[in-house]
Amino acid sequence: MEKSLKKYFPVFVLPTLIAFTIAFIVPFILGIFLSFTEFTTVTDAKWVGLKNYLRIFEDGDFLNALWFTVRFALVSVISINVFAFLLALLLTRGLKGTNLFRTIFFMPNLIGGIVLGYIWILILNGLLAHWGVTITYDPKYGFWGLVILMNWQLIGYMMIIYIAGIQSVPDSLIEAAKIDGATSGRILRSITIPMVMPSITICMFLTVSNAFKLFDQNLALTAGAPSNKTAMMALDIYTTFYGRVGWEGVGQAKAVLFFIIVAIISLPQVLTTRNKEVES
Amino acid sequence: MNTKKIAVSCLATTMLATLFSGCGGSSSKNEIYFLNFKPECAEVYEKIAADYEKETGVKVKIQTAASGTYEQTLKSEVAKSEAPTIFQVNGPVGYQNWKDYCKDLKDTKLYSYLSDQSLAVTNGDGVYAIPYVVEGYGIIYNDAIMEKYFALPDKAVSISSTEEINNFETLSQVVEDMTKHKEELGIEGVFASTSLSSGEQWRWQTHLANVPFYNEFKDNTAFDNTILAGLDAKEIEFKYNENFKNVFDLYINNSCTEPGMLSSKSVNDSMAEFALGKVAMVQNGNWAWSQIKEIEGNTVAEEDVKYLPIYTGMEGEESQGLCIGTENYFAINNKVSEEKQEMSVAFLEWLFSSDTGKSYVTNELGFIAPFNTFGENEQPSDPLAKEVSSWMQKDVTSVPWTFAAFPSEEFKNKFGDALLEYAQGQKDWNGVVSNVQEAWKTEVAAKSQS
Known part of the structure; x- marks a missing residue:
């Protein structure tokens, strides 16, 4: 063999x-x-050195997008993981209809990002219409709209990973703890959470990289409006590349920077996941 | 072991097969590729292509870019090995981006067909892009509703028909009074939504802005053409911003939609509101007829659709006409084979000179074609195009499409974003004006840099 x-x-x-x-x-x-050239189509590039990288910072768009993305990632990573973990705890209790609920919570993940964006734009605009405004009225609305959308989409997926983790906690450990008189809060803190640590790292990694790379949802929900204030990095690269004539190289340079940033953020996580795998 | 071997090689071949199956594709020698700019004409072009193939055996591949995405579609299509052979530029500014790709059309019959050869985009001796349609825009109104208004006993104006409106003052009086009477008129507002969602702002930051900028560049007497004056301007004053504000305020305050909701509205929404008779007026051009016509439950009669010029409160605007011009120019890709270039030119010549082609152009595409191959009776029959032609005959000065001189899409987008914030009450008008001046300056500077 x-x-x-x-x-x-x-x-x-x-x-x-x-x-x-x-x-x-x-x-x-x-x-x-x-990224070091100026071009209209990829076949006729002219070398210009570092000019594109300098032009990135000519207007504040990229830094704005970066800051927006960081804030978005922080909020959504925390909220997604907290909600997903709570749901997973709830749905491993052996309640009635558990399987049905698991399926329902997982379903949003099967819908494509653009479609999700358009569905949510209807829902959110319908809601905001009571106050006579829309999602693009203020960047705040766009921000929270995106957080809600991202939560709705990813909670189900992360929940499945957590469920798998929680189910693999040996019953004997929990039973032993109970006999020793541990409260359910103590069991959660000292047994369940340490035992599902690998799942937590996986979920963190997935949510962080998803949050940083978010594009479809952003494009469909706000498209950066108003005034590019809700554009995340991927969308900013896209609009620079396709929306501005003569800025293709700059868009490309932004993409390279974007790659470096995402790599720096996810590398430690990949490494820690590796370590955990070796231990177990 | 033997069966295993067979299984393994089977698996491997299937994997390879699936890998490469997507890569094939037809690349016939007798095929030209037209990247269409106008989504509303996509179906007609398909029919034209089918007929042309029947007649000549040359296959025309039609691809249409979604609204507002032409530049990016073209960019990625041109880089492919099967690149578009016919594409479109939007005038002198668009030509600058694509000049390396435009074939010189000086010796083609198509160029000789042009009734006014100065309309073509030229560079030195060469002719690189040829306009194929003349279009006009203004305020489209539904005469049935207007007549109902003028028949009201308690109307506040002395005039008795829309044709008598010939300046901003009268227009605003009529519109504001109509808003007061909207229940009696059975409308939700006078104007359709001022669509301000992203990608749907061109009616304001491009078309409406044309009027004040035309007047500003007209004051520059060093040039005999406002587009050239605009292309030369490093900075702008936005001198007639108050005039822009006049109309824009009128649009948003007498609309069927609350200003705060405008960022969710598209051009299609506005045209639907007009077609369903919910509003009396909408600013748009003659290309919008197909949209109005095709909306289900359309209540607007063909003979009731008429035009009013965009009056902004300029002095002497009584003699102002519609905004008439074009931003649709055909160019032939000079990077494809000589043969395909010739075939592409032949297709366009066929379209604008053969009887079949011409009948498609006038009857189905509804173009007012600027070619001398079209006779008096070969003009489009749709009401808006007819109105444009009749306004061109009137004793008024048409406003040329000066927005061809706007420095970039980014300038227009910044303009539109500022308008949205103004409409939502988050920015005052002075803020909009300074944004526009700033955007013009930085975009012109960025252009000269690259």
């Missing part, structure tokens, strides 16, 4: 490797190259 695996190794890896090269490595390298 070992031998035949070695023999057929290229056959199995090659297709994926080719796909990975075409769809990821080549565009990635091309993208970095293009």
